Amino acid sequence: MTTDPGTRRRRAPAGAAVLREDVTDAIRGAVFEELAAVGFARMSMEGIARRAGVGKTAVYRRWKSKLALVLDLVSAVAVQGMPAPDTGSLYGDVRAVLELASYALCHPVASQVIPDLLVEAARNPEISDTIKAALLDPQQGIAAVVVRDAVARGELPGGSDPDRALDLIVGPLYWRLAVVRGPLPKGYLDDLAASAVAALKASRNTP
Numbered sequence: 001m002t003t004d005p006g007t008r009r010r011r012a013p014a015g016a017a018v019l020r021e022d023v024t025d026a027i028r029g030a031v032f033e034e035l036a037a038v039g040f041a042r043m044s045m046e047g048i049a050r051r052a053g054v055g056k057t058a059v060y061r062r063w064k065s066k067l068a069l070v071l072d073l074v075s076a077v078a079v080q081g082m083p084a085p086d087t088g089s090l091y092g093d094v095r096a097v098l099e100l101a102s103y104a105l106c107h108p109v110a111s112q113v114i115p116d117l118l119v120e121a122a123r124n125p126e127i128s129d130t131i132k133a134a135l136l137d138p139q140q141g142i143a144a145v146v147v148r149d150a151v152a153r154g155e156l157p158g159g160s161d162p163d164r165a166l167d168l169i170v171g172p173l174y175w176r177l178a179v180v181r182g183p184l185p186k187g188y189l190d191d192l193a194a195s196a197v198a199a200l201k202a203s204r205n206t207p
Helices: 021-042 043-050 056-060 066-080 091-107 110-121 124-152 162-180 188-202
Strands: none
Touching: 021 043, 021 056, 021 066, 021 110, 043 056, 043 066, 056 124, 066 110, 091 110, 091 124, 091 162, 110 124, 110 162, 124 188, 162 188
């Protein structure tokens, strides 16, 4: 008796096609936790697998090294993107940018991961390029939109420099949260937004 080929059980394809998405998600989550706990230099594929509750082989089937894994995750941040604020005023837009930035920098995992990766970026060109694409380029794009809209409303002069605007808006906040690691007093973001706007309006804004 022969079996109709159409009724035979088909073998699942090997390789990436059979990778379980829930396992992949568990590994990604474990990477961020491991980065926050031990940093990139001490992080290992074995530690990631242990934290994710999977075998080391499951990690290596998806990524060949911890560098490839971290670069993949950081690149995914760039894909998600973040919309530029559109509050109708320069102060409102600056305040919205500060709110989003403070949320990211105060996140218990991000507050550990971001400074650590920036240190590694100084040693590793691959990490540097990926961090730039994931963090710096989107922020520069947002600053460009904020400045463009402010110029259109007459709040800033034409030729205002978006890079300088980004420095004035986010720089002090990053210093406070990522370097000094001090708490934000009540009203701090409001005061910082007002100071940034005043500095932008007083600046000559030459690139």
